[in-house]
Amino acid sequence: MIYLDNAATTKVSEEVFEAMKPYFCELYANPSGIYSFAGRSMKAVNEARKSIADLIGAQPNEIYFTAGGSESDNWAVKAAAEFCRTGGKHIITSTIEHHAVLHTCQYLEKQGYEVTYVDVDEYGVIKLDELEAAVRQDTILITVMAANNEIGTIQPIKEIGALARKNGILFHTDAVQAYGHIPLNVDELGIDMLSASGHKFHGPKGIGFLYIRKGVRIGSFVHGGAQERSRRAGTLNTPGIVGIGAAARLAADGIQERMEKETALRDYLIRRVLGEIPYSRLNGHRTDRLPNNANFCFRFIEGESLLILLDQQGICASSGSACTSGSLDPSHVLLAIGLPHETAHGSLRLTLSEETTKEDIDQTVEAVKRIVERLRSMSPLYEDFMKKDQKKEV
Ligand SMILES: *Cc1c(COP(=O)(O)O)cnc(C)c1O
Numbered sequence: 001m002i003y004l005d006n007a008a009t010t011k012v013s014e015e016v017f018e019a020m021k022p023y024f025c026e027l028y029a030n031p032s033g034i035y036s037f038a039g040r041s042m043k044a045v046n047e048a049r050k051s052i053a054d055l056i057g058a059q060p061n062e063i064y065f066t067a068g069g070s071e072s073d074n075w076a077v078k079a080a081a082e083f084c085r086t087g088g089k090h091i092i093t094s095t096i097e098h099h100a101v102l103h104t105c106q107y108l109e110k111q112g113y114e115v116t117y118v119d120v121d122e123y124g125v126i127k128l129d130e131l132e133a134a135v136r137q138d139t140i141l142i143t144v145m146a147a148n149n150e151i152g153t154i155q156p157i158k159e160i161g162a163l164a165r166k167n168g169i170l171f172h173t174d175a176v177q178a179y180g181h182i183p184l185n186v187d188e189l190g191i192d193m194l195s196a197s198g199h200k201f202h203g204p205k206g207i208g209f210l211y212i213r214k215g216v217r218i219g220s221f222v223h224g225g226a227q228e229r230s231r232r233a234g235t236l237n238t239p240g241i242v243g244i245g246a247a248a249r250l251a252a253d254g255i256q257e258r259m260e261k262e263t264a265l266r267d268y269l270i271r272r273v274l275g276e277i278p279y280s281r282l283n284g285h286r287t288d289r290l291p292n293n294a295n296f297c298f299r300f301i302e303g304e305s306l307l308i309l310l311d312q313q314g315i316c317a318s319s320g321s322a323c324t325s326g327s328l329d330p331s332h333v334l335l336a337i338g339l340p341h342e343t344a345h346g347s348l349r350l351t352l353s354e355e356t357t358k359e360d361i362d363q364t365v366e367a368v369k370r371i372v373e374r375l376r377s378m379s380p381l382y383e384d385f386m387k388k389d390q391k392k393e394v
Pocket of ligand 1: 068147
């Protein structure tokens with residue numbers, strides 16, 4: 001099997017799994033307990049909190065554990081909206097956010113909030129002049145993702161942070177794809193809140209966190225006990241927290257070397273696909289993109305058919321977002337960068353990991369070439385196109 005769907009989820013590292021193990025059957029105490037047995041769990045939780053904070057230049061007491069990226073996004077956006085509503089009811093986001101942000105914004109619109117969805121350019125970069133023009137007296141929150149999960153484009157977070165700060169607006173970023181993959185520093189980037197999720201960087205599923213800058217006074221999202229300084233109730237998921245902490249330490253270790261290795265392999269993949277498959281295009285920014293992300297469109301084919309045939313060759317890939325697969329609508333991200341519906345249907349996202357090899361990439365490119373050729377040979381659209389094309393040449 002060749003696994004090239006690391007944007008959907010990653011393998012739990014062996015080291016992470018080993019670190020988690022004792023916290024199931026041996027050190028199972030509720031960390032909130034008074035006895036020293038519980039203290040050992042709390043100590044592990046605090047170590048994890050510190051590792052996670054260190055990776056973004058935050059303080060441990062600014063990290064709040066959640067059940068994953070979706071909860072963190074919901075919390076940040078809904079709680080900020082509620083907390084700031086006396087100052088206004090206007091929120092700014094982008095057209096290419098993950099559905100955890102987009103659907104939350106749509107929910108808030110039904111509650112009487114106004115949302116501006118700022119456009120992106122053809123590479124998926126938010127239009128900063130439009131963002132600036134969207135700022136109003138009653139804008140309370142800007143939420144823009146650090147890097148896109150489908151096309152990998154990295155956003156100008158520092159500029160957005162500065163704009164938010166200048167206007168006294170809270171700034172949240174969904175960094176689920178970026179955290180642990182590229183360097184991020186909440187102070188340098190002017191971030192007030194940041195979402196991340198364990199399973200996107202070789203930690204376990206069902207655990208994530210929301211960074212909330214000290215002094216940002218948004219309310220709690222899950223009400224109940226006094227865990228997480230009374231801001232997120234629920235018995236701490238000790239094994240999950242230990243796991244995400246270990247994953248953060250591993251991610252911090254050699255992040256630069258890993259980025260270089262993945263970028264080189266990604267660029268090799270991009271070069272081969274664009275060079276060897278006609279009528280193919282790269283989606284997203286050529287250089288300002290996640291080191292492990294490549295996203296292509298192949299004209300005249302259906303992405304779904306491509307994925308099924310790749311699966312028969314043991315290759316796990318995706319057409320964009322795991323969350324939209326199963327629906328026949330083309331990706332909102334590909335439409336936002338200006339692709340026509342037919343082209344957006346023929347997309348393929350390949351996301352690498354540190355373990356991906358050149359052989360994996362070579363095998364994948366060969367398979368994609370064969371399959372695209374085969375699918376096109378059965379496509380009447382392609383046949384028509386070739387006929388016209390040849391006439392043109394004569
Ligand atoms: C995966 C993902 C999420 C959702 O995270 P979960 O932990 O799966 O809830 C949110 N935003 C982005 C950008 C993602 O890639």
